Amino acid sequence: MTSTNNTYDDVTMVVADLDGTLLHDGKTFEDRFLTQRSIDSINRMHDAGIKFVVETARPVSTGYSFVQKLPVAAVAYLNGALLDFNPASSDYDMLTSPTLPKDGHLQKIGFSSKRACEVCKYLLEELPGMEVGIVMDDVRYTNFDVTKYWKTQTWRYTDFDDVPDGTADKLILFPNEEQWKRVGRLIPDDFDVHISEGSLWMLMNPQANKEHALSILADRMSTPLSRTVSFGDDLVDIAMLRESGRGVAVANANPDVLKIADEICPSNNDDGVAQWVENNLL
16 A cells, blocks of 8 residues: 655654553453554564564563564563563563673663662651562562552562662552652652553663663664654653654543644554554555
């Protein structure tokens, strides 16, 4: 099919978030899914010479299965804390290992687990009972039962005295209504905060975010940002959409995302990304 919009003839890279954007909703987190239409459209786009990149807050344990179904040129997991520049060379064990491959196709942007434990203990001193945890090498070290939010993710109870040495990817917080009012003032200056789906607080290395990941990946693939199109739905996607040559929000996106988007496509449950690709790039 010939493109109906010549504006996009110079696009060389398309970037998409997963949850709420490329994936359809499900009754539970585990029920969210990728449609065959999306898979087919992205494959046709790939065959036309346009690179496809996934940027997701998901860890490897819940993101890898979707990546395997798509012709991805690169992936940013954990909101940009883990970058995979060559997914064809990666497998699950490699992506979740504390040791990075010598060829340099994986990059971690995190912080020491020692520092992570210090922050968790400090937050619990100030807000006793808050649900907090550390994500490292696809294991969640938490003071709460992770299965109440994610049924399939590996986790271990901790008092933050027995977490192994290593490079942590992010801290996760689930503050209740009262804790929510106070926790923002307690975040140390060496962390950035990202709030996902209105409930999950993620404390990250300030360089671990979707817009920085986009810049790194575009540079690695010799793609000018002006020739990229990004799709998203949540607050954590805003800077990525702004950084791209064209930022497209799905119709179900957070109102703040809809406000800054260059364009709005149909919702995730209507295969909005696939529709946009079919109408503009194929």
